[in-house]
Amino acid sequence: MLFELRENSIDVSRKTSNSFPYHLHTHVEILVCTKGSIHAICSNQEKILFENDVMICFPNEIHAYKETVDGDAIMIIFDPNISEVILSTLNSGTYKNFIYNEEVTTLVKELLTLFQNGTNYPVIYGYLHIIFGKVLEKRECNHPMISVNxxxxxxxxxxxxxxxxxxxxxxxxxxxxxxxxxxxxxxxxxxxxxxxxxxxxxxxxxxxxxxxxxxxxxxxxxxxxxxxxxxxxxxxxxxxxxxxxxxxxxxxxxxxxxxxx
The missing domain is CATH 1.10.10.60 (Homeodomain-like)
Structure with missing residues (x-):
């Protein structure tokens, strides 16, 4: 829907604490708070993110953002079909939408710099695979499934x-x-x-x-x-x-x- 104009399979950009309405798309969206706070909603879970907090929104999960007083983040949006490894990993388990990881923050900042400098895509994709692997934390088997309302x-x-x-x-x-x-x-x-x-x-x-x-x-x-x-x-x-x-x-x-x- 809102990202259908993207020419490439991956986009990396800065985000402020602006609001954005409920929506969904077929991409994976990773948001890392780098400063202040970000108010995020994903799959009926509402969280205030602080530095080093990460939100991972998987394909077709409903999510939104609400405005906070201040906050900066880096957002990665990518098509999971760019990699068989990523696609098969997504299909093999159920993962948490919110985690804390300082190492991911460092990697995402490096990825943003590479992306803005026009670094070739094999390097970008390499970073993406590393980040993707580090943000995935499996839910417990007894984690209750969220009902569709x-x-x-x-x-x-x-x-x-x-x-x-x-x-x-x-x-x-x-x-x-x-x-x-x-x-x-x-x-x-x-x-x-x-x-x-x-x-x-x-x-x-x-x-x-x-x-x-x-x-x-x-x-x-x-x-x-x-x-x-x-x-x-x-x-x-x-x-x-x-x-x-x-x-x-x-x-x-x-x-x-x-x-x-």
Whole structure:
């Protein structure tokens, strides 16, 4: 869903303590807190991460981030299909989503530097395998499996359909609960409830397209799930503080400045 624009099978980047709505994807996501605190949610587990704490989100696990006062992290997102070793390891056990490991922090910082310097991919992949091996801690056999609830079903449905004209009624039907119940659950878990969550996903999609594609703004509007230009502009500006055109100009100028440096 949100990472479908990535040209490569791995991405390494810095992350601040900004919020990001509930979502899922087919990649592995590793986040290492390097400073301050990061509020992370993964598979119904909610944790405040501090320095050297690690979150590992496996393919199709629902996760999100909530804003904290301060916090820095490094995020690795990669397609598990890049390696038969990684893929077979994922399929051979059940692993913890949260661990503490100082050595991983050091390795991830080195990987970020290599990635930013354009180091060739065999070296990047080598580091990835080492990090992946160190973050995996198997759950105990008697660890209770987390049941799939209506909220999880709704999030998965929305994640696969948010660019279409979905409604609370349709989503609640898919989740097997009443509209009133699902609306209440969303309001308890997400500021602004169902409607705001749907808008946030669409805006994030639009931001990616504005930055990484050459589509015209009206085309991006439709690709992101909006059907009205005025609504698109209003919602986008309420989230980012800029119109879609201003945002594209901003990210383009930032890229050009980075190239000069």
């Amino acid at each position: 209506a909220f999880d079903v709704a999030i998965r449905y929305i994640s696969n359909n948010y660019t279409k004209q979905i409604t609370l009624a349709k989503t609640s039907q898919k989740a097997g609960v009443s509209q009133e119940h699902l609306s209440r659950v969303f309001s308890e878990k997400i500021d602004g409830g169902f409607t705001n969550y749907l808008r946030m996903l669409r805006v994030e999609k639009a931001k990616k397209l504005l930055e990484f594609s050459e589509l015209k703004i009206y085309e991006i509007m439709f690709e992101s799930g909006f059907v009205d230009q005025r609504t698109f502009n209003r919602v986008f500006k309420s989230v980012t503080g800029m119109t879609p055109g201003e945002y594209r100009a901003y990210v383009t100028s930032k890229k050009n400045a980075d190239c000069i440096l």
